[in-house]
Amino acid sequence: MEDSIISSAYVVSGQPHILLGADQSPAWASLQKSYDKIRQDIESQEADLILYFSTQWLSVIGYMFQGDPKPCWSHVDHNFHHLGTMHYDFKVDTDLAAAYAKEVTQLGFTTKVVNYRGFPIDTGTIVAQKLLNPDNRLPAAMVSCGLYAEKEETTMIGQAAAWALKSSGKKAIAVLVSNLSNRYEIQKIDPKKDKISSLKDDEWNQKVLEIFERGALEDVAQVARQFAGQANADMGFKGIWWLNGLCGESNDFTGKVYDYQPVWGTGAALVGLKPTKAVQPLSWDHFQSEEGSQAEMVKGIADRSAAAQAVLSSADDVNENFKEPPLVNRDSVNIDSLSKPSGKSKAVESLRCPEPVGAYPHARRHGNLLFLSGMGPRKRGSKEIPGVSLNADGKIIGYDVKVQTRSVIENLKAVLEDAGSSFEKIIDVQVFLTNMEKDFQSFNEVYAETLGKIGPSRTTIEVGSLPTPIAVELKVIAEA
Amino acid sequence: MAKGQIVSGVLAPHPPHLVYAENPERNEPKAECGWEVLRWGYERCRRNVLAKKPDVLLVHSPHWQTIVGHHFLGLEKFSGLSVDPIFPHLFRYSYDLTVDVDLSLAIAKEAEKLELTTSIMENPDFRIDYGSITSLHLMNPEWDIPVVVLSSNNSPYYFSNEVGQLEMMKLGEATRSAIEKSGKRCVLLASNSLSHRHFTTECEIPEDMSFEHIDSHGQYLWDMEVLKMMKEGRSQELLDILPEFIDNSAAEVKAGALTWMLSAMGVPSYPAEIHAYGTVIGTGNAIVEWDHEKCGGSY
Numbered sequence: 001m002e003d004s005i006i007s008s009a010y011v012v013s014g015q016p017h018i019l020l021g022a023d024q025s026p027a028w029a030s031l032q033k034s035y036d037k038i039r040q041d042i043e044s045q046e047a048d049l050i051l052y053f054s055t056q057w058l059s060v061i062g063y064m065f066q067g068d069p070k071p072c073w074s075h076v077d078h079n080f081h082h083l084g085t086m087h088y089d090f091k092v093d094t095d096l097a098a099a100y101a102k103e104v105t106q107l108g109f110t111t112k113v114v115n116y117r118g119f120p121i122d123t124g125t126i127v128a129q130k131l132l133n134p135d136n137r138l139p140a141a142m143v144s145c146g147l148y149a150e151k152e153e154t155t156m157i158g159q160a161a162a163w164a165l166k167s168s169g170k171k172a173i174a175v176l177v178s179n180l181s182n183r184y185e186i187q188k189i190d191p192k193k194d195k196i197s198s199l200k201d202d203e204w205n206q207k208v209l210e211i212f213e214r215g216a217l218e219d220v221a222q223v224a225r226q227f228a229g230q231a232n233a234d235m236g237f238k239g240i241w242w243l244n245g246l247c248g249e250s251n252d253f254t255g256k257v258y259d260y261q262p263v264w265g266t267g268a269a270l271v272g273l274k275p276t277k278a279v280q281p282l283s284w285d286h287f288q289s290e291e292g293s294q295a296e297m298v299k300g301i302a303d304r305s306a307a308a309q310a311v312l313s314s315a316d317d318v319n320e321n322f323k324e325p326p327l328v329n330r331d332s333v334n335i336d337s338l339s340k341p342s343g344k345s346k347a348v349e350s351l352r353c354p355e356p357v358g359a360y361p362h363a364r365r366h367g368n369l370l371f372l373s374g375m376g377p378r379k380r381g382s383k384e385i386p387g388v389s390l391n392a393d394g395k396i397i398g399y400d401v402k403v404q405t406r407s408v409i410e411n412l413k414a415v416l417e418d419a420g421s422s423f424e425k426i427i428d429v430q431v432f433l434t435n436m437e438k439d440f441q442s443f444n445e446v447y448a449e450t451l452g453k454i455g456p457s458r459t460t461i462e463v464g465s466l467p468t469p470i471a472v473e474l475k476v477i478a479e480a
Numbered sequence: 481m482a483k484g485q486i487v488s489g490v491l492a493p494h495p496p497h498l499v500y501a502e503n504p505e506r507n508e509p510k511a512e513c514g515w516e517v518l519r520w521g522y523e524r525c526r527r528n529v530l531a532k533k534p535d536v537l538l539v540h541s542p543h544w545q546t547i548v549g550h551h552f553l554g555l556e557k558f559s560g561l562s563v564d565p566i567f568p569h570l571f572r573y574s575y576d577l578t579v580d581v582d583l584s585l586a587i588a589k590e591a592e593k594l595e596l597t598t599s600i601m602e603n604p605d606f607r608i609d610y611g612s613i614t615s616l617h618l619m620n621p622e623w624d625i626p627v628v629v630l631s632s633n634n635s636p637y638y639f640s641n642e643v644g645q646l647e648m649m650k651l652g653e654a655t656r657s658a659i660e661k662s663g664k665r666c667v668l669l670a671s672n673s674l675s676h677r678h679f680t681t682e683c684e685i686p687e688d689m690s691f692e693h694i695d696s697h698g699q700y701l702w703d704m705e706v707l708k709m710m711k712e713g714r715s716q717e718l719l720d721i722l723p724e725f726i727d728n729s730a731a732e733v734k735a736g737a738l739t740w741m742l743s744a745m746g747v748p749s750y751p752a753e754i755h756a757y758g759t760v761i762g763t764g765n766a767i768v769e770w771d772h773e774k775c776g777g778s779y
Contacts (some may be wrong), residue, residue, distance in 0.1 A: 060762075062682055076606040078631075079547050085605040110681050116568045118561040120607070148680070184547045186638065187597055264548075271593055 004278035005045040005165040006174050006247055010038055011212070011240070012132070013268030014054055014177040017191070019131060020083035025191035027261035034259035034270045035131040041272065042132055045174035048170040049093045051161060051243045052142045053446070056124035056176035062110025063157060065097040066142035077123045080264075086126050097169050100143060103160035104195020109153075124177035129428065132175065141172070145235060145242075151225070154238045158245025162281035176243045179234035180205040180227075180260075181268035187266060197265030204231035205267040209260055212271045215253035217244050231391055252277040261412040290463035352414035354378035357467050362415045370419055370478045374432065376470040377407035388469055391452055396469050401439040404472050405446040416478055425479040426451065429458045432473040436462035481663035486656065486776070487532045489741045489748075490525060491710075491768040492669040493732075494541060495760035496564045496571035496613035498522065501564035501687055504621060508572040514687030521756020521767040522618045528769060529619060536580045536618060538628040538655065541611030541671040542735030547638070549597025550629035550651055552584040555604055564610045570686055575613050580626040583662050587628065589652035596647065601631075630655075632735045638743040641723035641734060648736035652743025654699040659744075668744055670737035674706060675699035675729035675764040682761070695762030702729040703757065710752040710768050715742050732763070741770075750775035 015033065017024070022032040042050070057064070072089040094115075101111040125142055133140065145160065146153060165172055181201035185194075196202040208227055211220050221244035228236040247253070258270040347361035348370065356362065356373065363372040375385050387403030390396055413423045427450060433439050440460070451458075456476070466473050499507050501514035544551070557580055564571035588598040612629050617687040632649070636644025659666045677699055683691040694700045702725055719742060726734040733739070741750065748770050755767040770776075 058565075060678070061682055076603045078544055078609070081551075081601050081603045081606055082599070085603060090685045111506050112569075114568055114573060116563055118563045118572065119568050120563055184638075186548055186635070188548060188599075 003062070003280070004275055005162055005171055005281070006275055006279040007045045007171050008041070008271040008275070009174040009176070009243055009244075010132075011176045011178060011243070011246055011269065011271040011273075012038070012128050013179050013263060013266075013270065014122070014127045015087045015179070015263040015266070015268055016077045016080050016083050016086065016123050016127055017263050018268070019086065019127045019380070021191065025194050027194050028191065028263060029412075031092055031259055031263070031270065032131065032259050037258055038270060038272060039132050042173055043137065045173065046171070047138060047173045049096060049141055049172050050129070050175055051096070051137045051165075051172040051246075052125050052128060052140060052175050052177060053145060053158075053239055054122050054124040054128070054142070055179075055239050056122035056177065057142065057349040058147045058338050060147050062112065063104050064144040065101045065111065065113045065144060066092050066119075066121070066140075067094050067097050067113035067115035068092060068117075069094050069120055071119065073118060073121070073124055075121065075123065086123070086130065088121065088126050088130060089136075090121075090129060091136040091139045093141045096141045096168055096170060099421075100141065100161055100164040102424050103164045103167075104157060107156055109157075112368050128175055128177045138173065143217060145239065145386070149238065151238070152239050154241040155221075155245035155249070158242035158247075159282060161242075161246045162248070162279070166281050174243060174246055176239045178237065178239040178421050179263075180208060180237075181231040182234040182266050183232045185265035194262045194264060196262045196267055198231075201231040201267060205260065205269065209257050209269060209271070212255045212273070212300060213257050213271075214251075215255035217247055217253055217271060217273055218249050218251045220244070221249070232373065234266075237476060247273070247275070248279050248282055250277070250279075268443040276480060279286070348415065348419040349417045352379050352380060353411050353416065363419055365419065365480050368480050370416065370421055370480045372412065372415055372476045372478070373414070374473045374475045375408055375411050375413070376466065376468060376473045377404040378470070379407070385468070386469060390469065391399055394469070399471050401433075401442045402446050404470060405443050408472060408474050409446070409450050412476060414475060419480065421480050424454055426456045426476050427479060428456055428477040429456050430475040431460040432463045432466060432475070434463060434465060434471045436460075443472060482663045484659040484662040484666065485773065486659055486668055486745055487534055487665050487768045487773040488529050489668040489745050489770040489772055490529060490619065490670065491738060491741075491766055492522075492525075492619055492671055493540075493673040493765040493767070494611040494618075494671045495673065495763070495765060496545070496567050497686065497760050498611055499614055499617055500567075500570040501572065504617065506574045506617075509570050511687045512685075514689060515692075515758060515760060516769065518756050518758040518760070518765055521757050521758075523571040524618055525767050525769050527753045528771070529667050532665065532667070532773060534625060534667045535670060536583055536626050536628055536666045537616060538583075538630065538666055539612045539615050539669040539671055540630045540632060540737040540740050541608035541615065542632045542732060542737065543611035544629070545634050545735070546599070547634055548632040549599055550588075550591060550633050550647075551599045551601050552588050553579045553606075553608070553629045554581055554584060554600035554602045555579060556581055558604070558608055562608060562610045562613045571610055571614070571699055573610070573617070574621070575608060577616070577623055578626045580628050580664075581768055583658060583664065583666075584628050586634065586658035586662060587630070587655050590658045594650045594654055596650055596654065597711055611671050619667070619669055625748045627724070630740070632737065634676055635732050636726075636736060641726050644734065644736055645719065645722065645739050648739035649743040651736075652745075653741045655740065655744040656746070668741045670733075670741040672735060672737040673760070673763045673765045674690040674703045676732040677730045678762040692759055692764070694759045694764060698766055702731070703766070707757060707766055707768070709753055711754055713749045713751045715747045715749065718742070719747065729764075731750040745770060745772050745776065748772065748776065
């Protein structure tokens with residue numbers, strides 16, 4: 001596939017046992033043998049480099065890229081040092097590292113291209129590189145795994161790799177180094193009797209491998225959270241989001257499970273994915289219109305946004321990380337200096353807004369945040385809906401989404417003001433449209449004139465219908 | 481042979497920034513200044529501790545994390561270059577250390593008696609983690625006292641804070657027992673910071689102190705509460721509250737070093753001396769000394 005930036009992709013386990021302990025366990029030996037099949041497969045392909053993402057190379061301040069053209073060291077795994085030493089002498093594509101770092105920098109993340117003698121390359125990358133590319137036939141590129149990154153961010157880091165490859169005019173073999181289930185045996189074991197440490201983990205691993213076998217990379221990425229929760233997948237299985245971002249969030253692959261074995265109780269698999277359509281970078285708009293979940297958004301704010309931290313710092317129950325210490329020995333503590341709002345939830349009702357159509361308030365205050373219920377264009381005490389024309393049977397005969405959107409915004413202002421907040425304090429908006437294709441542009445124009453000037457984060461979703469004959473509904477979170 | 485004893489216990493955090501700012505010959509990167517309050521605190525603590533002429537420094541660091549039990553360095557000599565995987569631009573340190581293998585093996589043996597899993601690390605290519613190196617350097621930059629390096633078992637991450645605490649309490653008991661039998665004068669270094677939520681960006685000049693502050697007010701309140709307990713000799717209360725502290729301020733003591741040390745010292749009820757508190761990229765760090773020889777009572 002001439003115009004594809006990815007020749008093929010692999011998910012491999014980076015356990016040192018596969019490289020160093022194959023003689024100790026039939027399971028580990030099997031994995032080493034299967035690794036060799038992948039190596040042969042890679043050698044039959046035309047690619048410019050191997051691009052690695054290992055869940056064992058963790059970064060906490062942005063992202064790191066290996067920038068040493070010839071890293072060379074003798075590495076011993078911190079856990080399984082009894083297996084021996086891994087000597088390595090790799091060849092790195094530092095141009096690609098620089099191009100990749102540039103793309104990630106443009107996304108607003110801190111990046112570091114590391115070129116230091118003795119910088120520790122992680123066990124997983126070493127294992128994979130030594131088994132897949134033992135003679136440095138292809139140069140390697142390596143990016144770190146953001147410890148705190150969630151789905152959206154990790155997917156974008158994968159997509160940034162796609163753009164780096166595109167701008168460099170290079171084709172890569174993509175390798176995700178990650179275990180499936182990651183529940184280790186915590187005692188010494190007989191390697192010959194190694195087994196997946198939990199039946200549930202085993203079942204989940206096999207379910208995920210079935211999806212891989214179908215080549216459905218995007219589907220695996222979608223179930224990653226559930227998989228991680230159920231089977232303690234390696235680093236929340238976030239590596240799959242990187243691979244999925246790099247490979248264009250698609251199921252257009254043929255999949256092959258080369259092997260699946262236990263390594264010290266964990267699930268170690270070797271999977272291959274060959275694109276059936278050329279992989280090309282997606283436009284960034286694609287990502288902006290498919291934002292992550294609400295939970296991710298709130299967590300993201302808590303982790304990174306200094307401005308939002310100020311908001312959240314007193315929202316005790318929103319983010320438990322900001323809970324204050326209990327007042328042990330209150331007599332010796334200046335209570336005033338430690339006292340904060342109770343943080344208990346409080347319902348907000350506005351007499352200027354349309355009556356709810358169910359058992360819910362217009363808003364609920366939680367700590368220092370206001371969570372507004374979904375708001376439509378209806379007006380209080382009136383059956384008429386701005387921007388909606390109905391016939392005698394109550395069927396819609398015409399509507400104007402701009403008028404509806406303006407009415408929604410008036411309603412939002414009223415709730416916020418009645419709650420003691422203001423329109424300017426909105427920090428996040430979810431938009432529900434019943435006809436994205438027809439209405440998005442018009443809606444967006446009104447949005448740009450109003451909320452767009454404030455600049456909250458936004459998610460826009462098309463829905464089948466809304467509870468009343470309306471075309472648009474907004475749900476917002478604001479600072480109280 | 482006289483009964484061995486723990487002469488001091490020190491909460492000895494390991495931000496590599498402190499070594500970087502000090503400009504020791506062994507570290508490649510050089511700084512203009514930085515984090516002086518913490519470094520001065522380390523200097524004061526170091527004077528106290530080294531004046532006791534200890535035979536061994538024992539360090540428990542979260543950056544040698546092990547899954548299968550508790551590991552100990554088991555060769556007499558280790559040398560190499562420690563490069564911090566997160567801050568390689570600050571910390572590339574040439575180390576050359578001597579291990580008290582006898583004491584290491586003795587602690588492992590005592591730990592096994594308490595049904596802890598142990599392992600002795602005997603691969604000469606093994607690279608010592610930067611956390612251990614940093615705490616050891618800051619406490620004894622001359623490196624002229626043998627060390628025992630213990631790994632950090634990851635049970636609190638794997639199971640829960642409470643399970644991790646129980647493991648570390650046992651490891652502390654094993655450590656105390658082995659030390660008593662060894663006849664040696666020992667210093668325990670708990671290589672942990674306090675609150676550990678940190679910035680996700682860096683400023684251009686790492687030692688630019690105008691950038692430095694606690695990551696959040698909640699963290700600061702927690703750190704102060706915990707330090708107050710240390711200062712008032714309320715170690716048991718501190719251990720009781722530790723899981724909550726860990727959860728609410730992402731405290732690094734989750735890794736167990738502080739629990740190990742307090743357990744080894746019999747959960748001291750005398751006041752600790754706080755030599756310094758300061759932040760490093762938003763995390764809370766304190767250098768706290770328990771003068772166990774003077775105040776411990778049991779020896």
